[in-house]
Amino acid sequence: MNLRKIENKVILPSMTGITKPAFRNLCIKLGAELTFSECIDVERSLINGYLTGLAVQKIYLNKINGLNGVQLIDNNADRLKKMVKIVEPYCDVLELNFGCPIGWVMRLKKGAYFSSRPNEVNKLLSKIIKCTNKPIIAKFRIDSDFNNTIKFAKICDTLGLAAIHIHIRTIEDWFCGETDPKIFREIKDKIEIPIIGNGGIKNKKDICKFLNSGCDLVSVGQSSIYNPLIFSKRICISFFCSLLHYYLVDFLENHTLLLDINKQKDGLQYKLCVRLKYVMGILSRLKRKLIS
Numbered sequence: 019m020n021l022r023k024i025e026n027k028v029i030l031p032s033m034t035g036i037t038k039p040a041f042r043n044l045c046i047k048l049g050a051e052l053t054f055s056e057c058i059d060v061e062r063s064l065i066n067g068y069l070t071g072l073a074v075q076k077i078y079l080n081k082i083n084g085l086n087g088v089q090l091i092d093n094n095a096d097r098l099k100k101m102v103k104i105v106e107p108y109c110d111v112l113e114l115n116f117g118c119p120i121g122w123v124m125r126l127k128k129g130a131y132f133s134s135r136p137n138e139v140n141k142l143l144s145k146i147i148k149c150t151n152k153p154i155i156a157k158f159r160i161d162s163d164f165n166n167t168i169k170f171a172k173i174c175d176t177l178g179l180a181a182i183h184i185h186i187r188t189i190e191d192w193f194c195g196e197t198d199p200k201i202f203r204e205i206k207d208k209i210e211i212p213i214i215g216n217g218g219i220k221n222k223k224d225i226c227k228f229l230n231s232g233c234d235l236v237s238v239g240q241s242s243i244y245n246p247l248i249f250s251k252r253i254c255i256s257f258f259c260s261l262l263h264y265y266l267v268d269f270l271e272n273h274t275l276l277l278d279i280n281k282q283k284d285g286l287q288y289k290l291c292v293r294l295k296y297v298m299g300i301l302s303r304l305k306r307k308l309i310s
């Protein structure tokens with residue numbers, strides 16, 4: 019699969035507690051062609067070779083369209099290989115997490131522990147890549163020693179990964195603070211595989227900045243939680259109309275109930291609400307007919 023072919027250049031990254039199927043499907047509906055599952059800790063999710071129910075929930079995506087990306091985290095090649103074999107029939111893209119900065123994760127030598135250890139990544143990835151035909155992406159953070167980041171990117175390139183997904187914040191930056199996408203240019207000049215840029219994108223202008231700095235795709239995390247419309251190419255008029263319709267019907271239902279309870283059924287307000295509710299009903303039936 020060529021990730022460069024993703025038309026809408028904006029994808030949804032993995033966010034534990036957030037990228038559940040309902041949110042992913044909303045983002046897909048609004049234009050995100052590739053969305054990632056919550057992160058699956060392989061060590062905790064494989065018990066006697068079987069996948070736990072929680073991990074199954076993370077992998078499952080009842081999608082109409084859109085690519086299902088599944089994210090895994092571990093430092094053990096054998097365990098990872100087993101997990102890849104189990105999940106590969108259910109996903110389109112696999113992502114390995116080398117960017118999680120959380121203390122207990124790093125103490126277990128997982129996630130961002132690898133940011134400054136590209137050679138260890140090389141050993142791990144070279145074993146995983148051989149065991150599957152699915153595209154594999156490595157997600158990592160920039161290191162305070164930028165040479166490590168370049169080395170990391172070059173390793174992924176040599177191994178022929180489908181892409182690298184770079185969060186342009188260091189471990190110390192955690193998940194916040196302004197970011198400067200100019201550093202992608204330096205990485206882009208040294209590798210061939212696609213770059214997915216991530217970190218601090220708030221609006222369409224930021225997306226353009228990242229794409230103009232050498233990213234092939236971008237991923238939007240925190241900003242997409244309160245503005246999933248960031249995935250749509252145009253302002254989605256039908257989405258706004260549906261939302262407006264929903265709020266209006268909700269308001270009318272509440273208001274007529276209030277007037278009813280307060281015994282004001284004979285007033286003009288009540289009659290107006292009933293008529294408007296009737297019109298809204300006709301509109302939704304019409305919409306349903308048009309869609310079917």
Ligand SMILES: Cc1cc2nc3c(=O)[nH]c(=O)nc-3n(C[C@H](O)[C@H](O)[C@H](O)COP(=O)(O)O)c2cc1C
Pocket residue numbers: 031032033034035036056057089115117118157185193216217218219237238239240241
């Ligand atoms: C609540 C939360 C959970 C996250 N969980 C994950 C995760 O499980 N795996 C991962 O690779 N990144 C995770 N991230 C990081 C995001 O994918 C993203 O890299 C980061 O938030 C920076 O992008 P942003 O500035 O657009 O939010 C998480 C971020 C947040 C805020």
